Amino acid sequence: MERIHVLVEEQPFRADKPSVTIATSLSDSVNTLKLLTAKAFGVERQQVRLFFSSSELENEEATLAALEVCDGSEMILIVRKGFPFELGPFGVVPTSWSASDIVWDKLVHGSRNVFHIAQQSFARTSALHAMEDCFTEFPVVGQASPLCPTTLNPEARHHARIPNNAAHYAWCYPVPNAFFPSDSGVFLSLNTDTT
Secondary structure, eight states, rough: OOOEEEEEESOOTTTTSEEEEEETTTSSSSHHHHHHHHHHTTGGGGGGEEEEETEOOTTTOTTTTTTOOOOOOOEEEOOSTTTTOOOOOOOOOOOOOOOGEEEEOOOOTOOOEEEEEEEEGGGSSSHHHHHGGSSSSSSEEEBBOOEEEOOOHHHHHHHTOOOOOEEEEEEEETTTTTTEEEEEEOOOOOOOOOO
C-alpha cells in the first residue's frame, strides 16, 4: 500500500513540540497511527485522541484509506491528562517509621486493609510532626486498597518520584477525622516494604 505522511499538531499548541509529520501507510489502522503518534509525542498510547476532519478517530480497526486520509492530511492530537492517564508527581518524605508504627488489621473472612497509626509515631520526624495537627482523633484509623504490583518502567517511576525498588503500591482512602487544608499540599500515603 502507498506510503503517506500525516501532519499531527497537538492542541492546545505547544511551542516546545511543534507539528510532527508521521510516515504511515493507507493500509494502517487507526490504532497503528495512534501508536506512532504516541511515540512521536512521548506520551502513552492510552492518552492519544486523534481528530481528522472535525471527527474523533474512535474506530481503532478502521484503515486510513477507509477514512479517506491521504498524503499531507492534517490531524489534531489532544493528549488526555490526569488520572488514570497520568499519576503524580508524588513527593516521597523519608520517615523513621518502622513496621510496628503501622498496625494492619487482618480479618478472618477477607481483608479490609485497615491500618492504625499511634499518635507518638508522628513525633519521630518534623515532616510527620507537622501533620499531627491535621488529625482530630488518635490512633489514626484508615483503609487502603489491596496491594497491586508496580508496573511502571524506570523512566515513568523517576518522573512520578516512585522508588525503583517499589514492588507494590496501595491507595490510601481519605482518613476520617482528618483535616488537610486545601492549600497545604499534604496527603497521607503509605509506602511500606512488603518483602
